[in-house]
Amino acid sequence: MTLPADFTLLQVVPELDTGGAEQTTLDVAQAVVRAGGKALVATRGGRMASRLLADGGRLAEMPVQSKNPLVMLGNAARLVDLIRSEKVSLVHARSRAPAFSALWAAQATKTPFVATYHGVYHARSGLKRWYNAVMTRGDLVIANSNFTRDHVLGEHAVPPERMVSIPRGVDLARFNPSAVGCDRVEALRRAWDLPEDTSLTTFILAARLTRIKGHGPVIEAAAGLKAEGRTDFRLVLVGDDQGRTDYRKSLEAQIAAAGLEGMVRLVGHCDDMPAAYLLGDAAILPSVVPESFGRTAVEPQVMGRPVLASELGGMIETVIPGETGWLIKPGDAEAWTAGLRRAIEAGPARLAAMGQAAALRARRLYSVDAMCAATLEAYERVLESRA
Missing domain, CATH: 3.40.50.2000 (Glycogen Phosphorylase B;)
Known part of the structure; x- marks a missing residue:
């Protein structure tokens, strides 16, 4: 897939330590770099950070894992500066706490915002449902399975056309x-x-x-x-x-x-x-x-x-x-x-x-190539709708 000229992706994830969301972050970053774009990841860091750098991505360390409201506001300011200095084309959040900071920064800079629902977040109160819904307030919601998509549609008032299901991928070269x-x-x-x-x-x-x-x-x-x-x-x-x-x-x-x-x-x-x-x-x-x-x-x-x-x-x-x-x-x-x-x-x-x-x-x-191709297509769809 051909990305727009000077395309820069900013993904926001709490940590790069271990887990499916973290691995998907690295996979998509590598796909963006291979397609000629720049890939930034805002995160606290972790043992997988070296793999991001080896694949040509860049790390922006900040305490985005924090749920402290004051820290989240500080993160939003840091992300605004990063989006402007790096001319970020699209922001992709992969967890709820950092999604608040990422959404605020994207809105302040009028940058397209995408979020992936990586888990099924249950809500026993209206407050928790509001907290979970931050993942649905952007231009597009990505679900990592049909099961997750059905949960989001049932839990939140998200128009189906603003949702896409993209199963996680496995690196078939590594798992061979x-x-x-x-x-x-x-x-x-x-x-x-x-x-x-x-x-x-x-x-x-x-x-x-x-x-x-x-x-x-x-x-x-x-x-x-x-x-x-x-x-x-x-x-x-x-x-x-x-x-x-x-x-x-x-x-x-x-x-x-x-x-x-x-x-x-x-x-x-x-x-x-x-x-x-x-x-x-x-x-x-x-x-x-x-x-x-x-x-x-x-x-x-x-x-x-x-x-x-x-x-x-x-x-x-x-x-x-x-x-x-x-x-x-x-x-x-x-x-x-x-x-x-x-x-x-x-x-x-x-x-x-x-x-x-x-x-x-x-x-x-479930190949990682298919997952990345579908994700980049989703980015293109969002950019075209904004244009």
């Missing part, structure tokens, strides 16, 4: 089984102290350590399998606690109490998820609240691994039961015991066949 050497897989195996054992069905759960990701019910499900006398599986929980040390300790205690130390492993943050998925036979995503899209249900499928996911939110769109994985009742340990058992008993050949079906579908529907 043939591009991952055996040395990378073996390096992870050694780092995580996972003995090579083809008699075990290995499940990979990639998610930050927080209760909404459903680690507890899955550990309980593993205890249920052990109680049946099964020892032919292991669970690898990939993700850091991001300061939730009490939650991590509670999981460690749950694992120890069930005698699952050798069967359920907490391995921390991983920078090489393509290799991590190849260490497993299947991936699991047991979230107990709806994922608006659920990138970690798609990435393993691209790598040729079937997925067991909670029957919630965007996963209903990305996992086809019996074909590319299984959908399981969220938070139900017995249902997860049955689901894990079903996958184990399917055997390596069946899991591999499902993984290939998953890869074909996911690569067709």
Whole structure:
């Protein structure tokens, strides 16, 4: 796609640490640079900032993660200065708190404003609904799945023509089984102290350590399998606690109490998820609240691994039961015991066949190139309507 001459995009996101919204920010920034534009990101910073710079983007560090009204006003002033000095063409907000500052700055400078609804924000009061609605007050609202779009249309008075659904994309060059050497897989195996054992069905759960990701019910499900006398599986929980040390300790205690130390492993943050998925036979995503899209249900499928996911939110769109994985009742340990058992008993050949079906579908529907192209088309639509 050809962007307008001197196109400059400013994305505003709380942090560039980890997560789907953060990865999408980097993907779109890279696409803008490749198309000949400039890509700025206003953020507090984070471990992914170096990737933004390596891709040709630029960082504007400011405390946009803050919900303090005075700090938000200060951020708005900083963004006004940035928009004017860099001649920003369009502002794209990706989270609610920074969206207020970004919207105020865009309105002050008469700059087009777009927001992406990356999550399903529930409101139990009029005040919270007003707070959430900041994401709908611009020229266009982008939803990261049909599930999210339907939620926004039902929650806010947004004309359907001001909404577009653009599923998150997966980098098919990075998540490419043939591009991952055996040395990378073996390096992870050694780092995580996972003995090579083809008699075990290995499940990979990639998610930050927080209760909404459903680690507890899955550990309980593993205890249920052990109680049946099964020892032919292991669970690898990939993700850091991001300061939730009490939650991590509670999981460690749950694992120890069930005698699952050798069967359920907490391995921390991983920078090489393509290799991590190849260490497993299947991936699991047991979230107990709806994922608006659920990138970690798609990435393993691209790598040729079937997925067991909670029957919630965007996963209903990305996992086809019996074909590319299984959908399981969220938070139900017995249902997860049955689901894990079903996958184990399917055997390596069946899991591999499902993984290939998953890869074909996911690569067709959820590529990062398709997501970026659709996003740039949305930008063009907004600029044309303003013109």
